[in-house]
Amino acid sequence: MGTLFYLAMGWCGTLYPGWWKRFFKFPQPPPPDPEPWRHIGTIGLGLIAGLAGGTLFHGRILDDQLFAGQAAIASGLVAFATASIVTGLASSFKR
Numbered sequence: 001m002g003t004l005f006y007l008a009m010g011w012c013g014t015l016y017p018g019w020w021k022r023f024f025k026f027p028q029p030p031p032p033d034p035e036p037w038r039h040i041g042t043i044g045l046g047l048i049a050g051l052a053g054g055t056l057f058h059g060r061i062l063d064d065q066l067f068a069g070q071a072a073i074a075s076g077l078v079a080f081a082t083a084s085i086v087t088g089l090a091s092s093f094k095r
Contacts, residue, residue: 002058002072003051006079010050013083014043045090046083053082 058075061067067074 006054054079
């Protein structure tokens with residue numbers, strides 16, 4: 001059940017390509033339509049990053065008293081953050 005939770009958090013943490021461009025107001029030509037494999041690859045990368053981040057963090061804090069009773073919640077948040085960071089960096093690269 002934890003694996004499915006981490007996969008879901010990884011999917012939710014996947015950022016859309018070019019999300020960081022909204023902070024810069026430079027005039028830019030409209031981008032061409034990306035090929036569908038890029039979106040599928042980004043979602044797959046988010047799933048893998050979320051699963052890895054959540055599983056590794058959960059294994060690390062399992063016996064820690066600070067996270068007693070909240071290990072699943074904290075691991076889910078780490079899975080979400082890991083997927084957001086990894087897919088954000090990956091989507092910032094051009095083809």
